[in-house]
Amino acid sequence: MASAGYTIAEKIISRHTNRIVRAGELCVVKVDGCMATDTTAPMAIKAFREMGGLKVFDPARFHLIIDHAAPAPNEKVANLHQMMRNFAKEQGCNLFDIGSGICHQVMVDHQKVKPGDLFIGADSHTPTYGALNTFACGVGSTDLAAVMLTGKIWLKVPQSIKVILNGKLSPYVSGKDLALLLCKKLTTGGATYMAVEYHGSAVASLTLSQRMALCNMSAELGAKTGIVSPEGLVLPYDYTPIFPDSNANYVQTIELDVCGLKPQLAAPDSPDNVYDVRKFEGTPVTYAFIGSCTNSRLDDLQTAAKILKGKHIATGVRLVVAPASRKVFLEALADGTIQTLIEAGATVINSGCGPCVGTHEGVPGDDEIVISTANRNFKGRMGNPRAKIFLASPATVALSALYGKITSPENESV
Amino acid sequence: MIIVAKAHVYGDNIDTDRIIPGKYTKTLDISQLAQHVMEDLDPEFLQKFSPGEILVAGKNFGCGSSREQAPLALKAAGVSCIIAKFFARIFFRNAINLGLPVLEAPEHDIQHGDRLSVDIENGIVKNLTTGKVYACTRLNGVMKHILAEGGLVNYLKKYGDFVTD
Ligand code: SF4
Numbered sequence: 076m077a078s079a080g081y082t083i084a085e086k087i088i089s090r091h092t093n094r095i096v097r098a099g100e101l102c103v104v105k106v107d108g109c110m111a112t113d114t115t116a117p118m119a120i121k122a123f124r125e126m127g128g129l130k131v132f133d134p135a136r137f138h139l140i141i142d143h144a145a146p147a148p149n150e151k152v153a154n155l156h157q158m159m160r161n162f163a164k165e166q167g168c169n170l171f172d173i174g175s176g177i178c179h180q181v182m183v184d185h186q187k188v189k190p191g192d193l194f195i196g197a198d199s200h201t202p203t204y205g206a207l208n209t210f211a212c213g214v215g216s217t218d219l220a221a222v223m224l225t226g227k228i229w230l231k232v233p234q235s236i237k238v239i240l241n242g243k244l245s246p247y248v249s250g251k252d253l254a255l256l257l258c259k260k261l262t263t264g265g266a267t268y269m270a271v272e273y274h275g276s277a278v279a280s281l282t283l284s285q286r287m288a289l290c291n292m293s294a295e296l297g298a299k300t301g302i303v304s305p306e307g308l309v310l311p312y313d314y315t316p317i318f319p320d321s322n323a324n325y326v327q328t329i330e331l332d333v334c335g336l337k338p339q340l341a342a343p344d345s346p347d348n349v350y351d352v353r354k355f356e357g358t359p360v361t362y363a364f365i366g367s368c369t370n371s372r373l374d375d376l377q378t379a380a381k382i383l384k385g386k387h388i389a390t391g392v393r394l395v396v397a398p399a400s401r402k403v404f405l406e407a408l409a410d411g412t413i414q415t416l417i418e419a420g421a422t423v424i425n426s427g428c429g430p431c432v433g434t435h436e437g438v439p440g441d442d443e444i445v446i447s448t449a450n451r452n453f454k455g456r457m458g459n460p461r462a463k464i465f466l467a468s469p470a471t472v473a474l475s476a477l478y479g480k481i482t483s484p485e486n487e488s489v
Numbered sequence: 490m491i492i493v494a495k496a497h498v499y500g501d502n503i504d505t506d507r508i509i510p511g512k513y514t515k516t517l518d519i520s521q522l523a524q525h526v527m528e529d530l531d532p533e534f535l536q537k538f539s540p541g542e543i544l545v546a547g548k549n550f551g552c553g554s555s556r557e558q559a560p561l562a563l564k565a566a567g568v569s570c571i572i573a574k575f576f577a578r579i580f581f582r583n584a585i586n587l588g589l590p591v592l593e594a595p596e597h598d599i600q601h602g603d604r605l606s607v608d609i610e611n612g613i614v615k616n617l618t619t620g621k622v623y624a625c626t627r628l629n630g631v632m633k634h635i636l637a638e639g640g641l642v643n644y645l646k647k648y649g650d651f652v653t654d
Contacts, residue, residue, distance in 0.1 A: 101632075216583075218583070264548060458511070
């Protein structure tokens with residue numbers, strides 16, 4: 076055992092504490108950055124004050140993002156937003172106000188999180204940053220308040236699962252399809268308390284956006300974090316990649332050949348209820364959503380625009396599109412993607428979480444069937460427990476909106 | 490601390506959206522949260538449940554979002570402790586941080602209405618109805634201290650920083 080090497084998670088955590096740690100050890104670590112959203116920040120600010128907090132540990136490393144119910148749909152939310160704005164002003168920390176985008180995209184766009192960092196977010200999809208070879212984990216408000224106060228958090232060093240995905244992906248099979256496949260293989264909660272490390276030639280060929288989609292759904296596996304191998308990772312700045320040692324200890328290794336993998340979907344009411352899209356082909360849908368921290372980046376919108384160009388979505392279908400961030404929105408405006416989507420009948424809303432979490436901007440009606448690019452389809456997730464939600468890639472969602480029924484992109488010419 | 494009370498049993502994979510739907514989370518008013526707790530899962534939950542009683546679940550209780558409103562709403566509704574086969578990790582942390590005891594009893598077969606005696610410190614659950622005893626995963630280190638102080642707020646108010654390590 077003494078000679079065994081270290082996983083990526085063990086290496087990053089060790090760099091943030093005063094000793095070399097192994098899976099299973101409890102330790103207190105220093106964080107490189109942390110963030111909270113309008114869902115979690117108000118409670119965190121309240122807890123911070125109750126702890127006796129006056130000044131956050133480092134205003135430059137603490138970020139507030141107003142994205143979950145933004146702009147405010149009612150006075151209650153408006154007042155919580157005001158509380159965040161006032162706190163940001165008082166503390167001199169970063170505030171990303173309405174329209175900035177979804178917290179996770181904003182952190183990456185603004186380079187608030189980098190490879191090798193240990194980052195804590197008061198949002199369950201914080202593992203998304205693992206796409207950047209980062210140890211990032213989601214916590215609740217009180218944990219975050221403790222980070223705001225001390226710059227530290229207690230962690231149990233997780234055991235790691237090694238996932239190796241090899242092979243070349245078929246056209247229109249994306250990072251999202253890989254994420255759904257892993258939900259099926261590992262099931263929700265199948266990686267609880269663990270770190271999932273992603274490796275293999277299929278992963279190395281993914282863009283940052285696609286890596287983020289893959290890593291994002293580590294949260295659905297119950298994982299503490301997901302971390303993508305830095306192999307093939309291209310960033311607009313220099314960084315030192317962190318690889319695991321060849322003799323590192325993994326609790327489980329899953330190796331899959333994804334050549335010929337068909338587009339995947341998660342049927343209601345769980346993200347691990349996964350099948351080939353084909354199985355549900357023809358199921359009528361009335362509401363399609365392209366958005367969320369899983370899939371609303373430029374390449375996702377471009378994929379949808381390519382499918383919808385010069386065409387119109389089916390009668391009786393609504394297509395709502397929420398770009399991941401202001402940066403993405405501007406890029407999609409500049410290259411004509413947004414115009415194409417609107418001409419095809421899409422309703423483009425401001426960048427942010429939009430209808431993903433069911434608070435506003437497109438709650439489905441009773442018995443509606445929704446197809447969405449988001450990450451969760453629990454009952455009531457989009458605000459109505461009587462709606463049924465399917466999860467799929469942007470290509471599958473766009474094509475399903477076009478025909479008004481679930482349609483697999485596997486036969487589309489690229 | 491020993492809790493003796495009736496068990497209310499629910500199944501596997503109960504997510505935070507079912508514990509407290511996102512649409513009700515936009516408040517710092519705890520009593521408002523309590524009014525809607527578990528309503529999508531069991532609309533009669535609040536009628537059936539008396540403060541001080543115990544919530545029992547299967548695998549992966551509290552999966553889904555990081556919303557701390559989920560354990561907070563349960564605590565506000567009077568849940569004295571939660572026993573599950575295992576918990577989703579953020580829910581587990583949040584509950585401890587709020588001073589709500591959570592115990593993992595991987596092998597339990599507790600039935601609805603059973604009376605339980607729960608020894609939080611030692612991680613032992615006795616089923617007074619059937620006579621069975623279930624060993625639970627024990628809390629250690631900093632987690633135990635936080636729970637003993639009644640949550641992370643009290644802990645940091647007292648110590649000002651993490652004292653372990
Ligand atoms: S887009 Fe959806 S899943 Fe992502 S942070 Fe927002 S609410 Fe959460």
